[in-house]
Amino acid sequence: MIKEISSTQNPFVKKILKLQEKVKERKKQQLFVVEGQREISLAIKGTYTIHTLLFCEDYFSQEKLNQFTTQHTELISISKEVYQKLAYRATTEGLIALVNTKDFLLSNIKFTSPTPLILVAEAIEKPGNIGAILRTADAANIDAVLIANPKTDMFNPNIIRSSVGCVFTNQIGVGSTEEIIAYLKESNINIFATTLQNSNAYYKEDYTKATAIVVGTEAIGLSEKFRFAATQNINIPMQGQIDSMNVSVAAAIVIFEAKRQKGF
Numbered sequence: 486m487i488k489e490i491s492s493t494q495n496p497f498v499k500k501i502l503k504l505q506e507k508v509k510e511r512k513k514q515q516l517f518v519v520e521g522q523r524e525i526s527l528a529i530k531g532t533y534t535i536h537t538l539l540f541c542e543d544y545f546s547q548e549k550l551n552q553f554t555t556q557h558t559e560l561i562s563i564s565k566e567v568y569q570k571l572a573y574r575a576t577t578e579g580l581i582a583l584v585n586t587k588d589f590l591l592s593n594i595k596f597t598s599p600t601p602l603i604l605v606a607e608a609i610e611k612p613g614n615i616g617a618i619l620r621t622a623d624a625a626n627i628d629a630v631l632i633a634n635p636k637t638d639m640f641n642p643n644i645i646r647s648s649v650g651c652v653f654t655n656q657i658g659v660g661s662t663e664e665i666i667a668y669l670k671e672s673n674i675n676i677f678a679t680t681l682q683n684s685n686a687y688y689k690e691d692y693t694k695a696t697a698i699v700v701g702t703e704a705i706g707l708s709e710k711f712r713f714a715a716t717q718n719i720n721i722p723m724q725g726q727i728d729s730m731n732v733s734v735a736a737a738i739v740i741f742e743a744k745r746q747k748g749f
Contacts, residue, residue: 490539491564501539501571501583508638511586517640519582520572524650525553528584531653537561537583541568544579553580573646586640589659591668594629601628602692602743603674604736605699607662607707608634615639616647617733618700623651625740631658631697633665633711666714669697675716679735680707681728684718692743700736703729 490497503510504518511517516536519525522545529535537559540550550560563571563581571581604622609615615637622630637644639659645652660668669676674695679687692698699715701707706729712718721730721738729735 487560487562489562490567493567493570495567497561498567498570501581504583505571505573505642508641511638511640515586516583517586517645518571518642519584519645519650520574520578520580520642521650522553522578522580524645524653525580525582525584527650527653528582529553533587533653534585535582536585539563539568539571539581539583541565541577541579544568544577553582573642589632589639589657591631591658591660591664594631594656594658596628598628600693600695600747601674602740602747603627603629603631603669603697604740605631605633605665605669605676605697605711606732606736607699607701607711608636608705609702609732610636612637612641612643613647614732616644616649616652617731618736619644619648619651619655619657621733621737621740623648623654625737625744627655627740627744629656629658631660631665631668633660633662633699634708635659662708662710666710670714676711676714677739678707678711678715678718679720679739680712680718681720682712682718684720686722687719687739688742690717690719692746696743698736698739698743700732700739703732 535558539561541563543565674697676697678699699711
């Protein structure tokens with residue numbers, strides 16, 4: 486049976502707004518919000534459970550619901566006013582989902598290749614940068630993305646939007662800097678830390694073995710812990726007046742060099 490919500494003052498609408506805005510609420514409810522047909526489809530492909538599906542018939546045909554639901558999914562028809570209250574994007578697709586969260590445990594990471602390629606991002610504050618990094622990781626089809634010393638949760642709506650759903654298509658692990666360094670060393674994965682200190686040009690290194698590329702913030706860079714734990718520190722030679730670039734761009738440059746060396 487499909488429920489209906491027509492008022493923006495409905496308590497369930499207020500609950501969704503809290504999930505969008507507050508990390509504590511997402512952790513408490515173990516739910517997060519996904520907007521858009523492509524993003525919801527990728528969440529399903531990533532084996533996430535769709536808890537509730539809200540659709541607005543002004544923008545979305547009820548006939549398409551089956552491809553986004555299971556027998557356990559609650560369906561709610563919402564008015565145009567409610568949809569506009571909840572939706573972030575100017576382009577409307579009429580579909581919003583409440584999705585069950587997952588744990589990003591390092592112990593859950595599985596590799597199918599004996600020489601995996603991993604991207605590690607340390608203490609990245611801007612959700613948009615994390616989203617862009619995840620898009621790069623998806624484009625290169627790397628084996629995993631590890632988030633060290635996270636500054637936001639991975640279910641932040643800005644991460645989901647800026648990653649265009651790639652938060653669901655990547656294998657992701659989250660931990661402290663110390664935990665991730667220990668994990669990489671125990672897994673015999675070479676660590677290449679992008680930093681200016683004591684570094685070689687990135688294209689001079691061999692990434693054909695098990696490899697982790699580590700990037701940090703533009704303002705502060707990587708912590709000493711990663712710089713000292715690295716198999717080799719690497720840099721991207723700069724020819725202009727500044728000595729840094731956007732972290733997602735830097736990650737892409739090194740990742741695709743590693744992919745080139747691996748032959749795919």
